[in-house]
Amino acid sequence: MIPKLIYEMGKAIRNPLISERLSALLEMQGWSRERLVQHQLLGLRSLVTHAYDNCSYYRTTFDRAGVTPFSILSLEDLRKLPSISKEELIEHRKRIQILTSSERLFYSETSGSTGKPLVFYRNQDWDAWHRASVFRGYSWYGVAPWDRNGYLWGYNFSWKRAVKTRILDMLQNRFRLFSYKDNEIDEFIAKLSKATYLSGYSSMIYEVAKRVNAKKRAWEFPHLRMIKGTSEKIFDKYRDEVKVAFGVPIISEYGAAESGIIAFECPFGAMHVNMETVIVEEENNEILVTNLVSKSFPIIRYKLGDYIRLEKSSRCACGMQHEIVSEVLGRVGKVIYGKVNQYPSLTLYYVFKNLAMEHGLVLNYQATQSQKGALLVRVEGQLTESHRQALNKEITKYFAHDLDVQVKDGEDLHTRKGKKADFVSEIDR
Numbered sequence: 001m002i003p004k005l006i007y008e009m010g011k012a013i014r015n016p017l018i019s020e021r022l023s024a025l026l027e028m029q030g031w032s033r034e035r036l037v038q039h040q041l042l043g044l045r046s047l048v049t050h051a052y053d054n055c056s057y058y059r060t061t062f063d064r065a066g067v068t069p070f071s072i073l074s075l076e077d078l079r080k081l082p083s084i085s086k087e088e089l090i091e092h093r094k095r096i097q098i099l100t101s102s103e104r105l106f107y108s109e110t111s112g113s114t115g116k117p118l119v120f121y122r123n124q125d126w127d128a129w130h131r132a133s134v135f136r137g138y139s140w141y142g143v144a145p146w147d148r149n150g151y152l153w154g155y156n157f158s159w160k161r162a163v164k165t166r167i168l169d170m171l172q173n174r175f176r177l178f179s180y181k182d183n184e185i186d187e188f189i190a191k192l193s194k195a196t197y198l199s200g201y202s203s204m205i206y207e208v209a210k211r212v213n214a215k216k217r218a219w220e221f222p223h224l225r226m227i228k229g230t231s232e233k234i235f236d237k238y239r240d241e242v243k244v245a246f247g248v249p250i251i252s253e254y255g256a257a258e259s260g261i262i263a264f265e266c267p268f269g270a271m272h273v274n275m276e277t278v279i280v281e282e283e284n285n286e287i288l289v290t291n292l293v294s295k296s297f298p299i300i301r302y303k304l305g306d307y308i309r310l311e312k313s314s315r316c317a318c319g320m321q322h323e324i325v326s327e328v329l330g331r332v333g334k335v336i337y338g339k340v341n342q343y344p345s346l347t348l349y350y351v352f353k354n355l356a357m358e359h360g361l362v363l364n365y366q367a368t369q370s371q372k373g374a375l376l377v378r379v380e381g382q383l384t385e386s387h388r389q390a391l392n393k394e395i396t397k398y399f400a401h402d403l404d405v406q407v408k409d410g411e412d413l414h415t416r417k418g419k420k421a422d423f424v425s426e427i428d429r
């Protein structure tokens with residue numbers, strides 16, 4: 001098993017703590033809800049004390065809110081603490097980052113909404129929990145991290161970067177697409193017939209699935225056990241197309257570098273909250289996440305910017321008692337401007353959800369606003385007259401006559417460069 005050997009060597013060099021954390025997670029997944037909550041409370045008290053003692057930012061904001069680490073006696077007390085947005089994390093990062101750890105630090109960078117990135121460092125323990133959480137999810141599908149896998153990500157490589165990327169891919173038994181020419185997509189798909197899993201941006205997985213379905217039965221995927229979509233919302237349309245193409249459902253890994261893994265979908269279709277490392281709150285449908293292992297850059301009540309639905313009480317057939325994220329609805333904050341009123345971009349989610357539920361019409365779409373009072377909705381595939389009427393009816397239901405909506409069908413929605421947003425505003429950037 002050469003890939004396994006390379007993986008073990010890489011792990012020993014990069015972060016030897018991963019195996020230990022993975023064993024812990026595999027044990028904790030059998031814990032009762034009460035025990036998980038108790039674990040979260042201990043983790044929370046430790047994180048809050050640590051942040052109060054070491055980060056001038058948290059000390060100031062906690063003092064202002066009149067709370068101390070001793071105020072946290074139950075998980076409900078978390079609500080006494082102030083929340084923090086990505087913009088605030090970026091602005092105050094120097095007063096949050098703790099660089100005195102004796103552990104190795106890992107550089108992390110994620111994009112911010114204003115174009116300014118968030119740069120921070122994760123310590124070794126945090127990095128290990130993060131990776132182990134991903135690998136635990138893999139284990140539910142009988143996938144080992146060193147198994148042969150395809151990877152779909154945004155690409156924008158210089159020649160030098162491409163060489164480095166290819167070497168890193170080789171070490172991880174991974175292959176990826178470097179361009180979206182049809183012949184290269186076909187080559188990528190041919191390689192998938194020997195792969196155990198596929199992961200990447202959901203919209204890109206969807207594109208590849210469409211190509212497979214367009215060339216019926218040209219390939220077979222006997223070894224494929226898991227298809228994991230990340231970073232983007234997985235639309236119902238994607239689920240249908242992927243299942244038909246590969247015979248395996250697309251599952252969701254929900255998280256971010258700063259929050260860690262928030263939830264991972266189990267084989268029974270439930271997105272289980274990674275309660276061992278995060279606390280998820282839902283406030284006005286918006287997610288707030290506290291990363292219990294973020295000791296080098298504490299993340300407490302962080303507004304990640306998604307609307308979600310959280311089910312605290314439900315149980316899953318897999319046996320895990322962890323909370324469940326029942327749905328990620330969309331991004332917070334974008335506004336659609338009518339002639340008179342404003343609407344949250346989430347309104348589009350309801351328009352298309354109703355269309356699917358009431359008319360059985362599942363569409364892949366993207367809406368763009370370049371001027372107030374007007375909206376362009378582009379959809380993939382051809383619309384029949386009755387489809388058009390159903391769509392217009394749903395649009396009118398929410399926007400009445402406050403918005404002139406132009407619907408264009410037969411559109412190619414993929415930029416093939418990165419994330420696909422369901423709403424793009426050229427007014428609010």
Ligand SMILES: [Zn+2]
Pocket residue numbers: 266267268269270272316317318319320
């Ligand atoms: Zn489950």
